[in-house]
Amino acid sequence: MANKIIKSLFNCCIAVLVLTGCSRDYTTYYADTETPGVAIFSDKGNNIFTCFIDGRSWRTMDRVQRPFSPGISYEVTIRKFVTANTQDSLVISWEGFFSNNVKDPGAFSLSILVSKNFAYTDLTALEGKRVPIDGSHAFFTTNISGINPTGTLGKGNIFFKQLVLRQVSNNLYTGQMSGLLEADFNTFKVASGRFDHTLDERQVIL
Numbered sequence: 001m002a003n004k005i006i007k008s009l010f011n012c013c014i015a016v017l018v019l020t021g022c023s024r025d026y027t028t029y030y031a032d033t034e035t036p037g038v039a040i041f042s043d044k045g046n047n048i049f050t051c052f053i054d055g056r057s058w059r060t061m062d063r064v065q066r067p068f069s070p071g072i073s074y075e076v077t078i079r080k081f082v083t084a085n086t087q088d089s090l091v092i093s094w095e096g097f098f099s100n101n102v103k104d105p106g107a108f109s110l111s112i113l114v115s116k117n118f119a120y121t122d123l124t125a126l127e128g129k130r131v132p133i134d135g136s137h138a139f140f141t142t143n144i145s146g147i148n149p150t151g152t153l154g155k156g157n158i159f160f161k162q163l164v165l166r167q168v169s170n171n172l173y174t175g176q177m178s179g180l181l182e183a184d185f186n187t188f189k190v191a192s193g194r195f196d197h198t199l200d201e202r203q204v205i206l
Contacts, residue, residue: 026198027062027075037099041194043162043178047075049094051181051193053108054147060096061105076197078177079205080118087113090123094195098144106144108190110158110181113137120165120173120206127163133183140183140190147188154190156183165204172201 028046029039037057038050050059060075075096081089093109110133114122133140133156140154158181165175177197183190197203 023067024065025062026064026072027060029059035192038192038194039196041180042196043176044196045176045198046196047198049076049096049108049193049195049197051108052189052191053098053142053144054188057099058096058108058144059099060094071202074203076177076195076199077203077205078123078199080114086116088116088118090114090118104145106142106147108144109141111139111141118206120167120204123206124163124165124175126160128160130157130159132157140185142185152185152187154183154185156181156190165199168201171206173199173204173206174201175199175204 026047028044029048029050030042030046032038032040037052039046039048039059047063048060050057052058061073063072063075065072076092076094078090078092081091083089090112091109093107095105095107097103097105112131131138133154135153135155140156141152142154158179160177160179162176162178164177165173167173175198177195177199179195181190181193181195183193
């Protein structure tokens with residue numbers, strides 16, 4: 001009887017190790033030694049965005065595929081929202097958390113008003129450009145706990161060092177996006193923002 005119990009426990013341990021081994025993390029964090037608290041600025045598809053929000057280190061969650069999960073947990077999405085107004089809205093949204101508070105996630109987003117016929121080629125035209133975010137036609141938002149009331153808009157700028165999309169089929173795209181950003185919400189600032197992502201067809205919805 002004791003041998004059966006030991007054998008069962010051993011098999012359970014093996015099963016746990018196998019299932020854990022099936023997890024895959026697509027995010028790589030290289031700490032910036034010159035600016036502690038954020039990752040280095042890269043364009044290698046490290047799948048991460050880091051910055052300081054109100055002076056505190058903030059980063060996106062890891063892009064992970066776990067056992068029994070229906071898909072991958074993504075740290076960034078790009079989506080065009082069709083509105084009833086004369087313009088639609090393009091939203092880039094990063095999901096993350098303060099480095100010392102993994103259990104309280106939130107989002108940092110950029111919204112840009114775009115034309116009704118906005119296409120992926122209009123987005124890729126931003127590669128190599130610094131885009132001013134005026135707080136009206138383009139603005140930053142957050143829903144990070146304890147930072148600012150929902151609806152407060154931020155100004156600033158974003159630089160797309162890399163913004164490549166390839167249309168793999170109708171309305172499906174893959175590519176890369178990397179760059180820098182900073183934002184000012186009046187009561188706090190977002191500084192040293194740097195992002196680096198590969199993009200697949202589940203992240204880009206235009």
